[in-house]
Structure formats: C-alpha cells, structure tokens
Amino acid sequence: MPELAEQGFITLLDRVYRTGQPYTGRNARVLLGEGAQLREAFFDFTYEPRRDVGGNVMGVRMIGVETTQVIRTQRLTAEHRALLEQIAREAPGGGSGGDGESHLGPVAGVLVSVLLADEDGLHLRHGAAPSLPAFYNQAIDGIATGDGIGSCGTAAHRRQRVVVSDIATDPFWDDFRDLAEHAGLAACLSTPILGREEQLQGTFAMCHRVPRVPVEADLALAGVFAGTAALAIERHHAEKARLAAEAGEKAARDDLAFLLKASTTLGSDLHYAQTLERLAALCVPALVPLCAVDAIEQGRVRRIATAAPTEEARQLLASHIPVYDAADDAVARVLATSLTEVARRTPTGPGPWQELGVTGYLSVPLADRGQTFATLTLLTTGDHVFDGHAVALAEELARRASTAAGNARQYTERAALARDLQAGLLLPDLPTLPGAELATYYHPAGEGLEIGGDFYDAFPLEDGNWALMLGDVCGRGALAATTTALVRHTVRAVASFLPGPEAVVQAVNHALIKRHGSHGTGFVTLVYGHFTATEGGPEIELVRASRTLPLHLTTDGAHPVHIDGPLLGVLPRPRLDSRRISLAPGQSLVLYTDGITEARNRANQLFDEDRLIQALNSAPRRAPDVLGALTAAVRSFTDGRDIDDDQAVLVLTVTHPGADRGQ
Missing domain, CATH: 3.30.450.40 (GAF domain)
Structure with missing residues (x-):
C-alpha cells in the first residue's frame, strides 16, 4: 500500500518504534486505491510497540478497524435530521451556511407538504406544510384516499410514487385544479410514507410553481424524506401508544388501589x-x-x-x-x-x-x-x-x-343465633334469695359466634331451700349446648327429690355417663350447693367437682373453700365430698370458671388464683360491687387481649342474718 506513506502512516510507525509509546487514532480518513479505483475510507488505528525479553522494541503491531459504514450512516442521519428540522421551522429552502446549506440545497425552490393518514387509511389529514398557504392546507385536510384524487390521494391509494409534471392538464387534479392555481402550484411529486409492514402512514409531496419533470435528485430526496418521515411518524404513534398505555396503566393502578381500599374498608x-x-x-x-x-x-x-x-x-x-x-x-x-x-x-x-x-x-x-x-x-x-x-x-x-x-x-x-341459644342456657332474670343478693357474669370467648360451655343457675327447691350451681362443659358449640342442657335439666328435675347436693351431683354424673355418644363425650366441671336461710344465718352446703375452688369472702379477705371432687362424666361412681359453710351479713360466696384464672395478658402470663384473691380482698361488700371488682381486675390484666376461654362468675352476698325460707 504505497499511498500510506504520503498520508503519514509510516511516520506514525516510525515514531512508535523509536519512542516505545503506543498510539490510537479514531475515524482516520484514508484514501485507498488509485485512479478510478480510488475510494475514501475511515479506520480506527492502534499502534502497539512489540518488545523482546530485555524490553527493547523489536517492531510495531498496527491494527486497523474500518468504520466507513458508521461514518456514512451518521452523515445520512444528519441529512435526515436537517430535512425534518427544515419542515418543522417552516423554511422552504436555503440555509444559514455551512453544512446545513449543503444538505438543504436541493430543497430550494420546492414547496413541501406532509399529510398524515387516519388509522383506517381512508383519509389524509394535514401534518406539516411550511410553505403552502393556509387556505390550501385547510381545503385538503381530510382528503380521501383513492385513485384519481389528486397526487397525494392517488399515491396513498396505490402505495406508489405519483409524478404530475403539469397540474393544469393532469386528470388526477380535475377536482383540485382551481385550488392549485389559486395556490400557485404547477407540478407535484407525491411519495407515500409507508411503515415497516407497508402500512400507510401518510404522503410526502414536493410541489413546484412551474411545470417540471422531477430529476434524479428530486426522487432521491423524496425517498430519503419519506423513509425518515415514516420512522418519525412510527415513533410518534409509538409515543402516543406509550402515553395511552401509561394512562391505561395508571387508571388500572388507580382502580386497583380503589378496589383494595374498598375491600379493606368493607x-x-x-x-x-x-x-x-x-x-x-x-x-x-x-x-x-x-x-x-x-x-x-x-x-x-x-x-x-x-x-x-x-x-x-x-x-x-x-x-x-x-x-x-x-x-x-x-x-x-x-x-x-x-x-x-x-x-x-x-x-x-x-x-x-x-x-x-x-x-x-x-x-x-x-x-x-x-x-x-x-x-x-x-x-x-x-x-x-x-x-x-x-x-x-x-x-x-x-x-x-x-x-x-x-x-x-x-x-x-350466626351471632344472634348463638346469643339466643346461650341466653336459653343462662338465667333470663336473677331470682331474689331470702336474706341475700345474687350477681352473675358471663363473657364468651372469641367473637361470640359459638355457644359457650360455661353456665350458672339458681332456683328454689320444694323444701324452701335454694339450689345454686356454676359449671363448665368441655368444648364449645352445639355439643357443648347439648351437654349444658343435660346438666341443667337433670339438676332441676332431681334436686327436690334427692336428699342433698352430693346425691344431685351423682345423678348428674350418671346422666353424663349414660348419654349417647352423638351427644358428646366431654367432661363437666360443676360446683353445686344448697342455700338454706336459718334464724342463725344463711348456710350453704357445697359439692365441688371442679378445677377451681369456691372463695369465701369475709371481712379479713377471700379464703378458698377446699373440697375434694373429680370431674364429672369420667368415672361411673366418683367419690364426692360436701362442705357446709355459714355466711354472716356482708360476707360473700364467689364461684367462677377457669376462664377467669386462666386469662392471659400480653406477656402470656396467667391471671391465676392469687391475683383473683388479691382483687377480692379490697372489694366492697355487695354482690354487684364484688363482681365489678373481679371483672375490672381481669380486664385490666388482659389489657384488651382476646380471651381464649369462656368466663362465668356467680356471687352470692348475705344482706341480713335472718330471713323467711319461702320466696
């Protein structure tokens, strides 16, 4: 390649060899060949010194990568951009000097127009016409596409370039000849703007004020602009579609956010x-x-x-x-x-x-x-x-x-049904006992959708005494309700005919043992007693088959009443003990289920019997006040935490020592 010496490449080789410093050149212009074969090319060159083991430069390696196509593509892109900027500035031709003038020179003396196709491709709308009068643009806005409908309508219909060298005589312009004459148009070259899939995007028209047959440069320029315009229009459609998609996506997000909020609220x-x-x-x-x-x-x-x-x-x-x-x-x-x-x-x-x-x-x-x-x-x-x-x-x-x-x-x-069924298992109204007053409390676990297993009752006996009981059935729901009803009805049926509390509780245990398997098999805890009003003061005989101890509340505090007894519904003939206690005026008997002592706080600690006794030690001496102090202490301890088990309490407080037995 002898021409390289005259273009300075040998000098660069010599400099790298002598200095040992590499050299890199970007987009270097090189003329290759001679005479008719001479052509311009561009290369990226790299010169690297090659050294021996002693570090001495032995030679130079030169690598050249041709970038001619890249440079030409960049120049073509610049020409396209210059043409689009000319239309956007509504400049009919000419330039401001420099490269811009060389790019736009062929457009001088030409009136250009861009029409955009509707989505259905049946009509053309005004896009850009920088050098055509406004009345002309308004007149052709919305023109139909079809054979013989002007140069642009025909080009759009045929998807081919249409050349009209003399508008005054061409039949394509029969319906627009007066309009063209008024606008000063004499010749028109119309090129369809087609997308990548040959979809009609619009037309590009180059008009002249004198009859004229387009030269090769006109055709080349029309082709360049139509191709560039197709890309620009497709980009515009893509941007429009993107904005529509973003708007749709935002609307979908807004709808989803609204529906999520609605679901949460509802x-x-x-x-x-x-x-x-x-x-x-x-x-x-x-x-x-x-x-x-x-x-x-x-x-x-x-x-x-x-x-x-x-x-x-x-x-x-x-x-x-x-x-x-x-x-x-x-x-x-x-x-x-x-x-x-x-x-x-x-x-x-x-x-x-x-x-x-x-x-x-x-x-x-x-x-x-x-x-x-x-x-x-x-x-x-x-x-x-x-x-x-x-x-x-x-x-x-x-x-x-x-x-x-x-x-x-x-x-x-469901909650109303559970409430109604539960009410049927509890006292609708508290009875009035001679010389005493009652207070009761019941609170179901959870949301109250199931019938609880805790129950209480108080009713008069045939001999003038009163029966009291408080119990807890294993489980919840319909089976628990069945067992609760069995216990209450058995007690009410036999209590007046059996000699004492122990016999009544044995009857309950017998009924539980003999019940059908479909009616439940769970155990029952029960504290049952007979309240007798005597001239010396009320007495209560208690039988306990429970895990909780009755509490006797006196002036010096609450004292557990220790009575032995197993759970009911387990053994055929359990050993039961009874205990008789006397209550002075102002003293109370407190019966409660394990839902009270096993209530937990947020630290998962149990309320337990010690806290219960401590709460009752300072309680007032009326049944409602005793009950209020107990429940307030439990609520304060749990601090709003949901309870895991039903809670039931029965408080009996003696109001005066002597009383009639009948009521």
Whole structure:
C-alpha cells in the first residue's frame, strides 16, 4: 500500500518504534486505491510497540478497524435530521451556511407538504406544510384516499410514487385544479410514507410553481424524506401508544388501589348495615356525586344507605324509597332481573331527580349465592356519563361489596343465633334469695359466634331451700349446648327429690355417663350447693367437682373453700365430698370458671388464683360491687387481649342474718 506513506502512516510507525509509546487514532480518513479505483475510507488505528525479553522494541503491531459504514450512516442521519428540522421551522429552502446549506440545497425552490393518514387509511389529514398557504392546507385536510384524487390521494391509494409534471392538464387534479392555481402550484411529486409492514402512514409531496419533470435528485430526496418521515411518524404513534398505555396503566393502578381500599374498608366490620353504609361512602365523591344502596328486607325494599356532597342532598335522596313491584322503577327492575342497568337520563319512576340535578344513573345488583339482595345505584349530575370502564369498575365494586355484606349478614345472623341459644342456657332474670343478693357474669370467648360451655343457675327447691350451681362443659358449640342442657335439666328435675347436693351431683354424673355418644363425650366441671336461710344465718352446703375452688369472702379477705371432687362424666361412681359453710351479713360466696384464672395478658402470663384473691380482698361488700371488682381486675390484666376461654362468675352476698325460707 504505497499511498500510506504520503498520508503519514509510516511516520506514525516510525515514531512508535523509536519512542516505545503506543498510539490510537479514531475515524482516520484514508484514501485507498488509485485512479478510478480510488475510494475514501475511515479506520480506527492502534499502534502497539512489540518488545523482546530485555524490553527493547523489536517492531510495531498496527491494527486497523474500518468504520466507513458508521461514518456514512451518521452523515445520512444528519441529512435526515436537517430535512425534518427544515419542515418543522417552516423554511422552504436555503440555509444559514455551512453544512446545513449543503444538505438543504436541493430543497430550494420546492414547496413541501406532509399529510398524515387516519388509522383506517381512508383519509389524509394535514401534518406539516411550511410553505403552502393556509387556505390550501385547510381545503385538503381530510382528503380521501383513492385513485384519481389528486397526487397525494392517488399515491396513498396505490402505495406508489405519483409524478404530475403539469397540474393544469393532469386528470388526477380535475377536482383540485382551481385550488392549485389559486395556490400557485404547477407540478407535484407525491411519495407515500409507508411503515415497516407497508402500512400507510401518510404522503410526502414536493410541489413546484412551474411545470417540471422531477430529476434524479428530486426522487432521491423524496425517498430519503419519506423513509425518515415514516420512522418519525412510527415513533410518534409509538409515543402516543406509550402515553395511552401509561394512562391505561395508571387508571388500572388507580382502580386497583380503589378496589383494595374498598375491600379493606368493607371487610373491616362484620355489621351488615354498616357495610352497606361504607359502600355508599366509598362511591362519593370517588366515582359519582350521589349514591344510594337499597336492600330487600322482609319482602320490601328499604333504602339502607345514601351518600351525597351535602347533608341536605343526602337526606333528600334518603327520603325516596323505591317500590319493589313497580315495573317503571329502575331499582325494582334490577332486583328482579339481576342485570345492571345504565342510562343517560333520570331513573324512571318518581324521585327527587330534578331537585338533585340527576342526569344519568347506573344501577348494579348485589348478589349472594346467586340471589340478588340489594342494589348499588350511582347517580350523575352535569355532563358526566358512564362508559364501559365505569360500568366494569362499579360491577367489580358491587361484587366485592356483595361478598362483604353477605359475610356480615351471615355473621350477624350466626351471632344472634348463638346469643339466643346461650341466653336459653343462662338465667333470663336473677331470682331474689331470702336474706341475700345474687350477681352473675358471663363473657364468651372469641367473637361470640359459638355457644359457650360455661353456665350458672339458681332456683328454689320444694323444701324452701335454694339450689345454686356454676359449671363448665368441655368444648364449645352445639355439643357443648347439648351437654349444658343435660346438666341443667337433670339438676332441676332431681334436686327436690334427692336428699342433698352430693346425691344431685351423682345423678348428674350418671346422666353424663349414660348419654349417647352423638351427644358428646366431654367432661363437666360443676360446683353445686344448697342455700338454706336459718334464724342463725344463711348456710350453704357445697359439692365441688371442679378445677377451681369456691372463695369465701369475709371481712379479713377471700379464703378458698377446699373440697375434694373429680370431674364429672369420667368415672361411673366418683367419690364426692360436701362442705357446709355459714355466711354472716356482708360476707360473700364467689364461684367462677377457669376462664377467669386462666386469662392471659400480653406477656402470656396467667391471671391465676392469687391475683383473683388479691382483687377480692379490697372489694366492697355487695354482690354487684364484688363482681365489678373481679371483672375490672381481669380486664385490666388482659389489657384488651382476646380471651381464649369462656368466663362465668356467680356471687352470692348475705344482706341480713335472718330471713323467711319461702320466696
């Protein structure tokens, strides 16, 4: 390559050899070949000295990587950018000197226009026409694509370049000849702008003021610009699609956040009516300015909840109650058909629609297990309309609300059932004992959805004495209720006919041993006693088959009453002992289940018997006060923690020494 010497490459080799310092050159211009074969090329060169073991330079390694295509691509990109900037500046041609002038020189004297295709490709819209008059741009804005409809309409239809050298005589311009003459146009070269998949993006037109046949440079420039414009338009469409996707993604995120908040809010309280009230509150103003929730209760429609921007509007909306069987009422139709109803008008049937300024409504059914039980009605005012997105969001909200309301209704019904059954196992009213007063307490574990196993009772005997008992059945629910009923009914049935508490408790144990297996097999704890009012003062004979000890509360504190006895329902004939105690005025007998002593605090410590005795030592000397001191101590100890076991307490306090036996 002898030409390298004249271009300085041999000098560089010599310098690296003599100095031992490497050299790197980027995009070096090189002329290769001679005569007709001469061509311009560009290289990245690296010169590296090669050394022997002694460090002496033995030679130079030169590596050249040709970058000619990269340089040419960069120049072409610059030309494309210059052309696009010219159209954006609405400059018909010429430049400001330098490279810009050489790039834009072929455009001089040319009137250029870019039309953009609609999505269906059937019409062309004004895109950019920097040197054409405004009236011309307005006239061709929206021109149809088709054969013979001007140069651009034809080029767009054929997907081919269309050359019109004389507009005055060409049939393509028959419908636009007067317009072209008024704009001073005489010739037009129109090139379709096609995307990567040959999709029509628009047209690029180069017009002249005199009849003219395009030269090779015109065709090349049109091709360059059309290709560049196609990329720019595709990028614009991609950016538009990206923005639309981001807007859709944001809307989806907002919808998801709203639905997550709604689910959390609706599921925060297992109360049926409050759940529907929260549903209405969620919709205003997030979705609409007005909202109403109507539900079927006992065969009639009842407006459960309303929400509005002002209290006056809310009360006005709440005052309207739909008619269940009215064919012209939107709520009634949705309840009957279980289908969403939407309209850009006021709901049919009477209502305060004019006063509230209602212009549209969307009524969505709320269903549980396939049965519609309520409707969510969203009301709009002003120009707001419900689109498909709003309907879908409302239906999803209604679906979640239906689940929450259904769960709340089941919870409410189950809790009421458990309450009613539990009440049947406890005393509806406390009796009045001669010379004494009673106070009782019962608190179920958990949320009260299951029937507890703790129970108490007090009733008169045939001989004028009174029977008292407090017990705990192993387990919870229906089986526990069955066993509780068995114990209470057995005691009430036999107590007046057996000689004393020990015999009564033995009868209870016998009934438990003989019960059917389907009625439960769990054990029972029980403290049972007979209260006798005598002239010397009340006496109580107690039998204990329990894990907790009765407490005798006197002026000097609470004392456990030690009585031996096994659990009931385990042994056929357990050994039972009884103990008789006398109660002076102001003294109390306290019976309690292990739910009291086994209550735990947040450190997982037990309340235990010692804390119970300490709480009772300072208690006042009336039954309600003793009970209040005990329960307050337990609540303070647990500090709001849910209890794991039912709690029951019975307190008997002697009020005066002598009393009649009958009551």
